[in-house]
Amino acid sequence: MARQDERAPATWNKHLSALRSFAAYAIRNEWITADPARHLERRKITQCGDQAVPRARLEALFTDDRNALRERVLWRLLYEGASPHKVKTHIQWIMNRSFPWSRPGAVC
Structure with missing residues (x-):
């Protein structure tokens, strides 16, 4: 996920969620023993101003x-x-x- 450093927070969170979901599946099937995303944190999404079209x-x-x-x-x-x-x-x-x-x- 190192190349994800420049991505928007929503994109980061989406990819992190997918990684965690797959890791949970892999742990249930005993393919891996630990969650590789356990030290990664979700990023805060900042709200933009009003985006309404005039x-x-x-x-x-x-x-x-x-x-x-x-x-x-x-x-x-x-x-x-x-x-x-x-x-x-x-x-x-x-x-x-x-x-x-x-x-x-x-x-x-």
């Missing part, structure tokens, strides 16, 4: 005619829904609907 910039994105209407509507749904799960569910519902143009052999 509303004016979002409105410009949502109303920019250079992007297709479909993408602009999707972006607005993702933003205003504030829940990727809800948006995913709505999109799946739309895709699974039996519209005349979505039936096999339909001519549009």
Whole structure:
């Protein structure tokens, strides 16, 4: 893990967690006798400032005619829904609907 010294704390912690998980597995299977990560410590993750996109910039994105209407509507749904799960569910519902143009052999 020496080459991990320059990594972000979240990356370090993720790799350390994977190492500890594998070490526990190896100890259970008697491949090793001690945890090689026992002397390594998790790094503190510092919180950054507000990373919200300004509303004016979002409105410009949502109303920019250079992007297709479909993408602009999707972006607005993702933003205003504030829940990727809800948006995913709505999109799946739309895709699974039996519209005349979505039936096999339909001519549009």
